[in-house]
Amino acid sequence: MGYKTEWFKGIFPALVTPFSADDKLDEAAYRELIRFVLPHVDGVVPCGTTGEFSYMTLEERKRAVEVCLDEVNERVPVVAGTGCTSTRETVALTQWARDAGATGALVVAPYFLKPTFNEVYDHYKAVDRVGLPIVLYNIPQCAGTHFKWWTAEGGLLDFDNTIGIKDSSGDLPFLDAMFEKVKGKVSIFVGHDEVVQPAFAAGADGAILASANLIPDVWQRVYRATQEGDLETAQHWQQRVQKLVRIIVRCSSTQAVKEGLRMMGIPVGDSRHPIMPGGGFKREDYEELRLQLEALGKIAPANVVYDLGERQVETQLPATPQTPRTISGFTLKVGEGFAGPPFQELAHVDLLLGLKDGPVGRAIERAMEEWGEERGLRIIVERPCTLLVPTVTIRTAKQRRLFYEHAAEGVNLAIRLSIEDGFLPAAILDDVVLIANVFVHPAASIAKRVEFNNYKATRHAIRKALEGRPTVEELIREKAAARHPFRYAP
Amino acid sequence: MPIKVPWLKGVFPALVTPFVRKTEEVDEEAYRRLIRSCLPHVDGLVTSGTTGEFPYLTREEQRRLIVIGVEEAGGKPVVAGCGASSTQEALTLARDAKDAGASAALIVTPYFLHPSDKGVYQHFYDIATGVDLPIILYNIPQVMDRYLPRTVVEDLADLPNVIGLKDSSGNLTYTMELLEYAGDRIDIFIGHDEVVLPALAGGVSGMILASAQVYPEVWQEVIRLVGEGKLAEARARQRSVQKLSRIFCRYGGGVAVKAALKMMGLDMGPPRKPLKAVGGALIHETRAEIRLELEKLGQIPVEETAFEYPSGPLTERFGDLEITPETIDAHDLRVGSGVTGEGLNKVQIDLVAGSKETPLGDAYALQLTYPLHGREALTTILEPALTVRPATLLLPQLSQKNLRQANMIYGPTQSALARAIVDALEAGRIPPAAVDDEVMIALATVHPRALDRHALHQSVYAAATQALAQAFADAREEG
Numbered sequence: 001m002g003y004k005t006e007w008f009k010g011i012f013p014a015l016v017t018p019f020s021a022d023d024k025l026d027e028a029a030y031r032e033l034i035r036f037v038l039p040h041v042d043g044v045v046p047c048g049t050t051g052e053f054s055y056m057t058l059e060e061r062k063r064a065v066e067v068c069l070d071e072v073n074e075r076v077p078v079v080a081g082t083g084c085t086s087t088r089e090t091v092a093l094t095q096w097a098r099d100a101g102a103t104g105a106l107v108v109a110p111y112f113l114k115p116t117f118n119e120v121y122d123h124y125k126a127v128d129r130v131g132l133p134i135v136l137y138n139i140p141q142c143a144g145t146h147f148k149w150w151t152a153e154g155g156l157l158d159f160d161n162t163i164g165i166k167d168s169s170g171d172l173p174f175l176d177a178m179f180e181k182v183k184g185k186v187s188i189f190v191g192h193d194e195v196v197q198p199a200f201a202a203g204a205d206g207a208i209l210a211s212a213n214l215i216p217d218v219w220q221r222v223y224r225a226t227q228e229g230d231l232e233t234a235q236h237w238q239q240r241v242q243k244l245v246r247i248i249v250r251c252s253s254t255q256a257v258k259e260g261l262r263m264m265g266i267p268v269g270d271s272r273h274p275i276m277p278g279g280g281f282k283r284e285d286y287e288e289l290r291l292q293l294e295a296l297g298k299i300a301p302a303n304v305v306y307d308l309g310e311r312q313v314e315t316q317l318p319a320t321p322q323t324p325r326t327i328s329g330f331t332l333k334v335g336e337g338f339a340g341p342p343f344q345e346l347a348h349v350d351l352l353l354g355l356k357d358g359p360v361g362r363a364i365e366r367a368m369e370e371w372g373e374e375r376g377l378r379i380i381v382e383r384p385c386t387l388l389v390p391t392v393t394i395r396t397a398k399q400r401r402l403f404y405e406h407a408a409e410g411v412n413l414a415i416r417l418s419i420e421d422g423f424l425p426a427a428i429l430d431d432v433v434l435i436a437n438v439f440v441h442p443a444a445s446i447a448k449r450v451e452f453n454n455y456k457a458t459r460h461a462i463r464k465a466l467e468g469r470p471t472v473e474e475l476i477r478e479k480a481a482a483r484h485p486f487r488y489a490p
Numbered sequence: 491m492p493i494k495v496p497w498l499k500g501v502f503p504a505l506v507t508p509f510v511r512k513t514e515e516v517d518e519e520a521y522r523r524l525i526r527s528c529l530p531h532v533d534g535l536v537t538s539g540t541t542g543e544f545p546y547l548t549r550e551e552q553r554r555l556i557v558i559g560v561e562e563a564g565g566k567p568v569v570a571g572c573g574a575s576s577t578q579e580a581l582t583l584a585r586d587a588k589d590a591g592a593s594a595a596l597i598v599t600p601y602f603l604h605p606s607d608k609g610v611y612q613h614f615y616d617i618a619t620g621v622d623l624p625i626i627l628y629n630i631p632q633v634m635d636r637y638l639p640r641t642v643v644e645d646l647a648d649l650p651n652v653i654g655l656k657d658s659s660g661n662l663t664y665t666m667e668l669l670e671y672a673g674d675r676i677d678i679f680i681g682h683d684e685v686v687l688p689a690l691a692g693g694v695s696g697m698i699l700a701s702a703q704v705y706p707e708v709w710q711e712v713i714r715l716v717g718e719g720k721l722a723e724a725r726a727r728q729r730s731v732q733k734l735s736r737i738f739c740r741y742g743g744g745v746a747v748k749a750a751l752k753m754m755g756l757d758m759g760p761p762r763k764p765l766k767a768v769g770g771a772l773i774h775e776t777r778a779e780i781r782l783e784l785e786k787l788g789q790i791p792v793e794e795t796a797f798e799y800p801s802g803p804l805t806e807r808f809g810d811l812e813i814t815p816e817t818i819d820a821h822d823l824r825v826g827s828g829v830t831g832e833g834l835n836k837v838q839i840d841l842v843a844g845s846k847e848t849p850l851g852d853a854y855a856l857q858l859t860y861p862l863h864g865r866e867a868l869t870t871i872l873e874p875a876l877t878v879r880p881a882t883l884l885l886p887q888l889s890q891k892n893l894r895q896a897n898m899i900y901g902p903t904q905s906a907l908a909r910a911i912v913d914a915l916e917a918g919r920i921p922p923a924a925v926d927d928e929v930m931i932a933l934a935t936v937h938p939r940a941l942d943r944h945a946l947h948q949s950v951y952a953a954a955t956q957a958l959a960q961a962f963a964d965a966r967e968e969g
Contacts, residue, residue, distance in 0.1 A: 283875035329926050332846040332855060334881035338874035344769060350869045352855055359846065363855035375861055389859050391866060437858045443769025460875070470876055472915055472925055479912040482872035486901030489733060489943055490741055490776050 004163045005133060007077050008104065008187040009205045010042025011219045013212035014050035016257050017064055018268035025060050027067050029268050033213065034071045036266055040216035042206065044072060045106055047081035049142060049168070050210040052254050055272040058089070062096060069101055079135060079208075083108030087123045094130045104133035106166060106208070111143035120145070121156065128159035139168040139191065148174065157186050166191045166208050170249075172198065179203045193245035197238035200226040210253045211245045214260045215296065244292035252280025256289060263290055263320040264298050278478050283470075284339050287460040294318045294421070301422065306330070308355065308431055317422030323467055330432065331358045335465025337457030345444045347410070347453035348391070350437040351461035356385070361433050380408050381415050383429040391439040403440050406447045410454030411436050418462045436461075495624060495653050497567045497593065498677045499695045500533030501709045503702035504541040504571075506744050506751070507555065508758035516551050518558055520758055524703060525562040527756060531706035533696065534567040535559050539596060540630060540658070541700040541744040544571045546762040552583060556590035569626060569698070573598035577613045584621045594624040596656060596698070601634040611642050618651040625651050630658040630681065640667050647672040656681040656698045660739070662688055669693050683735035687728040690716045700738045700747045704754070705731055705787060734783045742772030750780050753790055778894035782941055795938050797888055799829070799838045807840045811853040811885075811931060821848035824965075828956025831949030834937045838887075839907070839950065841957040843880070843930040854929045857883055864889035868900060870932070872908040880920070880928045882911060887935040898940050902947040907932055910954035919958060921965045932957070 015037075018029035034044065046068040047053040047061045056064070065080045072078050080102040082093040087110070094105045110123050128134055136156055140146040146169060147156075156162055167175055168191030178188050183203055190199035193211045200207070200223060212219050218237050225233035248256045255271040259281060262268065270277055281289075293299050302319040305312050307328035317323075332354040340346030354360030364387045367377055380388045388408055394400050415434070418424040424432070436458060444450050464470070508520035525535060537555040538544040544552065552570070559568040570587035572595040574580040584595040600613045618625045627646060629638040637659065646652050655672070657665050658681030665685075668678050673693060680689035683701045686709060690697075702709055708731050715724035738746050745765055748758045749772060760767040768777050784790045800807045804827050805815035818825060823844035831837050844850040857867040870882040884904050890896040911930075914920045932954065940946050 278876065329846075332851050332881075332929065334869065334877065334929075336869050336871060336875060336877040343773070348874060350858055352858060354855070359851035359855040362852055363859050366856065367859035371860065377859060387859060390861055391868075393861070435855060435858050437861075441774075443766075443774055445769075464877075468926065470879075472879060472922075475872065475876065475878060475912045476916045478876060479872055479909055479916075482876055482905070482908075484871070484873045484901060484905035484908075486775075486897055487905045487943060487947065488901070490737055490779055 002184065004186060007043070008079075008133070008135070008164050008189075011040070011212055011216060011223055012043040012045050012079065012189075012206060012208045013037050013041055013216055014045045014048035014191075014208050014210050015068070016213055016254060016261070016268055017047065017051045017056065019272060020269060023272065025063055026269060027063075029266075030064065030067050031071045033261070033266060033268060034068060037213060037216045038072070038075065040220045041076060041212065043077035043079060043103070044068060045079045045081060045208050048106055048208065049081075049108070049139060050213070050254055050257060051081060052272055052275075053081045053083070058093060061093065062100070065097060065100060065102060077103035079104040079106050081106045081108070083110070083137060085110055085112050087126050090123070091126050091130060094127055094132055094134075098130055098132035102132065104135055104163065106135045106137050108137040108139060109143045109145045109147065111145065114144055124156045124162070125159060128161045131161060133163045134159070134161050135187075135189070136162060136165040137168070137191075138165060141168070146171075146174075157182050163187060164189055164205070168192050170195050172202075175199055175204070176202060193249050194242065197222050197226070197234050200234065201231060210257050211241070211248050213257050214264065214293070214298065215241060215244070218296070240296070241292075244289065244296070247285050247289050247292070251282065251285040255279065255281040256285065259286060260289055260293060263293055265321055267321070276478070276481065277474070279481075284337075284456065284460060287463065288456065290320065291459075306425070306428060308428065313425060313427040315422045315425035315427070327466055327468075330355050332360055333465040335461035335463070337459070337461030337464065339453040339456035339460070342446070342449060344441045345446050345449035345453055346441065347407070347450070347457035348439040349411070349454065349457040349461045350391070351458065351465055352435040353432060353462065353465045356431060356433050360435055364433055364435060378404065378408070380412060381434075384415070384424060384432050384434055386411070386415060386434040386436060389435060389437045391437055392442060395442070399440065399442060399444075402444050402447060402450050403438070406451040407438050407440050407454040410451040410456075411438065411458045413455045414458035414462065418459060423462055423466055494675075494677055497534065498626075498654050498679075500713065501531065501696060501702050501706050502534045502536050502569060502679070502698045503528050503532055503706060504536045504539040504681075504698050504700050505559075505703055506748050506758050507538065507542040507547060509760060509762060511759055514762050516547075516554065517759055518554065520756070521555065521558055522562055524751070524756055524758060525559065528703045528706050529562070529564065529566070531710055532566070532702060534569060534593070535563055536569045536571060536596060536698050537592075538571040539698070540571075540573075540598070540633060541747060542571060543744055543762055543765070544573050549583065549586065553586045553590050556587055556592050560591040567593035569594045569596050571596045571598075573628065575600055575602045577616050580613070581617050581620050584617055584623055584625070588621055588623040592623065594626050594653060595621070596626045596628050598628040598630060599634050599636060599638045601636075604636065607639050607642055610638065611645060614642075614646050614652070615649065618646070618649045623651070624653040625649075626653060626679070627655040628658070628681075629655065629664075632658070637664065640664070640671060643668060644671045647675040652676060654679055654695070658682050660685050662692065665689055665694065666692055683739050684732065686735075687712055687716065687724055691721070700744060701731065701735050704734070704738075704747060704750050705789065708787075730787060734780065734787070737776055737780060737783075741776045745770070745772045746776070746780060749777050750784060753781055753784055774893055775897055778892060778897060781892075782894050786941070792939070795891075797938060799836070799935050800840060800887060800933070804840065807933065808842050808931075811842070811857070813842055813849060813853055817849050818842070821845070821850070823848065823850055824961040826957035826959065826961030826963075828953035828960070830952040830956070831945070834940050835942060835945040835949045836937060837903075837946065837949040837953045838935040839953040839957045840887075840933040841930060841954070841961050843924070843928055843961050845927055846929055850929060850931070854881070854883060854931060857885065857931070864891070866890075867931070868904065870904055870908045870911065872905065872912065878908045878911045879915070879925045880930055882907070882930040882932060885931060885933050887933045888938055891938065895938055898936055898943070898946060899934065902943040903934050903936055903950045906947045906950035907934070907954045910951050910958060913955070914958045914962065919962050919965065921962075924965070
């Protein structure tokens with residue numbers, strides 16, 4: 001017996017659902033997103049987990065699937081997410097998807113009230129009777145139930161219309177058991193972006209992925225290379241996107257993907273509450289995701305003018321649509337960066353950037369003259385002149401080493417890379433100076449983490465200072481929900 | 491049928507094991523001092539338990555601790571921790587304990603290689619039948635990664651030598667289940683400091699606690715009050731040690747207990763490596779909190795410091811920033827002040843705001859180059875990576891003498907100031923032009939012994955809101 005269908009293989013993005021500023025389904029943005037991914041994909045999945053199906057009304061889910069079907073216009077299969085908590089609703093929505101013309105339905109394990117195995121079995125049996133090709137969906141991180149062994153022969157996959165399974169657990173022993181038992185009969189899809197290549201290499205038929213909204217072309221390369229037996233190429237591309245997809249999978253994927261798309265010039269709004277900007281997808285994740293997209297060439301350099309008052313300098317830097325195209329106010333700019341973990345090695349950088357003949361330049365000059373040596377200040381970079389200041393008292397030789405060698409090296413690297421990427425263009429390096437007030441925890445031990453976290457925090461701080469982030473809008477939006485870590489007692 | 495022993499009730503401290511610095515040798519004299527300090531308030535002792543770092547002790551060291559315990563206990567029972575991952579080793583330790591004069595052996599659920607329920611039963615069975623010493627079972631899933639299954643306990647309770655169980659899980663549904671199924675045959679002890687009162691009310695016979703060497707008298711009172719049915723008073727006593735108990739249970743274990751004892755004048759030395767005396771499970775910030783709680787509890791004296799809230803003309807309060815009344819006047823700087831709160835929660839915020847192009851811009855930059863004087867300025871943030879605008883520095887008015895004091899500034903004070911600023915932005919009190927063009931510096935005077943973060947946050951918010959309102963009173967006309 002062969003596969004039940006031939007069409008269910010390859011790369012399928014789990015499409016995000018764009019919402020407008022007034023929290024409505026943004027159909028135009030949805031169509032634009034579909035047009036963006038379509039050249040690189042073998043099918044699409046509207047209203048999956050990444051599509052925030054659990055935050056949408058039934059009417060909205062139906063409308064999103066309709067728009068998707070219309071825009072795709074039969075060029076690739078459309079597998080609609082139709083899973084609900086109750087059997088009754090799931091069957092009704094799957095029937096609707098069948099009648100609307102969906103190619104198949106992705107049905108998540110019934111969640112929240114954690115039905116037992118036999119209850120789940122009967123749930124899928126009822127859904128199978130609808131007649132639409134069904135893809136089982138295992139995502140224990142969200143659903144709270146793991147399919148485990150009972151999806152194998154004699155189980156759900158023996159149902160007539162059940163054509164495949166999407167496994168988002170990242171549990172490779174489970175996936176291997178699937179290959180052992182049902183490979184070649186149903187399509188086995190991987191749904192965890194961090195293990196796509198190993199899953200392909202072991203025999204997965206395709207992937208449904210959140211990150212395939214952003215980098216469908218990369219996943220298509222991984223898929224094709226594996227098909228052609230070129231494991232080296234497949235591994236190379238998995239490794240190149242590993243950090244990017246780790247951020248997405250682990251840091252509030254719906255918001256992460258949406259912010260990534262926005263950086264790339266495809267605005268799709270924010271996730272619905274309670275997922276929110278600056279929540280699970282933290283500000284440091286934003287900066288790192290952006291750097292990863294830049295490294296993949298997904299955020300193109302743009303011309304930005306630095307208005308230094310007396311003269312203007314043009315620079316080319318990887319700008320997002322939010323980057324101002326003219327930046328002024330170089331008298332004094334404030335940027336803050338924060339990076340961790342681990343707790344004891346986290347970095348917190350208060351950065352000042354300003355003109356040499358302004359407050360920042362004068363402060364450096366006076367500090368070095370009057371108390372620089374006594375208080376452990378050091379100029380660690382000549383161009384742009386950068387003063388390193390310890391936030392807390394350095395008492396031991398170990399702290400001294402961690403601060404002046406490792407934290408300093410992190411700050412240094414951030415400046416070097418900011419010169420390279422255009423945020424600190426060569427033409428301003430004699431005009432602009434920096435003060436980096438750097439916190440190294442007295443109990444820090446792991447030198448490399450201190451270095452790396454300070455690199456990240458400083459690189460973020462430089463960009464935030466120049467781009468004027470966070471914006472007033474962000475502050476107002478998040479002020480009530482902000483969680484200050486030292487506000488509370490242990 | 492087993493018979494409950496009469497002595498297994500009341501308060502038993504799970505003693506820390508003192509070590510000499512550098513050599514890490516057991517410090518026997520310190521151990522004796524520790525026992526003498528708590529003996530008047532306890533009903534028995536527990537040597538080499540989890541708090542006593544038993545996995546780091548040799549067989550001979552454990553034996554010595556029992557011998558010393560028995561010598562010092564003045565006839566009170568000594569329960570010897572005899573935990574090991576293998577049955578043979580646990581049995582050996584239990585036989586040693588018997589020889590050394592222990593009253594019972596405390597045997598932890600076998601760990602690391604995850605035996606089956608059958609294996610767990612057999613482990614305790616072999617020990618209970620292999621040594622003529624009463625056995626206390628020990629459930630502590632936080633470190634062993636598994637529960638001692640209730641059904642296994644139910645069967646073990648039939649063994650004549652099994653006299654009790656210590657439950658450190660803190661999971662009261664489990665404790666209640668034990669009382670239901672085994673409470674008629676063995677004594678259940680609570681081993682989780684945070685839930686002593688509810689466990690006692692639920693019917694446990696006593697407690698084996700890390701904190702029972704720090705404040706055993708509190709626990710004796712809780713027992714007495716529960717016995718007398720005075721639940722309201724018992725709750726008040728439990729609550730008085732709730733935070734310390736939480737710190738001991740969750741944020742440092744024996745290491746935190748040693749830190750507390752040291753503050754009380756009982757230096758028990760560092761833990762054995764890889765544990766760190768501070769900076770590992772017990773972080774510096776939490777250690778600072780322990781001192782505060784011991785002060786509140788009266789276990790250590792309070793240090794009084796003299797200080798004053800700034801007074802006099804507002805424009806003269808920014809001298810430390812080299813901002814004089816003349817500067818304020820010449821550059822149209824905005825100033826505002828707010829005072830709120832009572833007693834320890836009284837807070838004063840003196841605020842100056844103005845263009846980056848004025849001497850205030852210089853003062854701002856200069857503050858960030860001037861560390862190590864106890865009054866370090868920090869950028870005001872709603873949370874890390876969420877810096878308020880206009881950029882604002884928070885400068886403590888009083889010198890920060892300890893980390894706990896600093897925590898009050900950089901935690902509740904900073905976040906409340908941030909919130910007040912963003913609320914003022916949203917309300918339009920701070921004009922949009924100020925966001926990019928201006929900076930602010932807020933001097934915060936917070937009582938050096940402030941301790942209620944919630945109250946402090948509210949005081950700072952109110953004081954900062956007043957200060958901002960005054961500073962930006964004319965801003966609407968500008969806008």
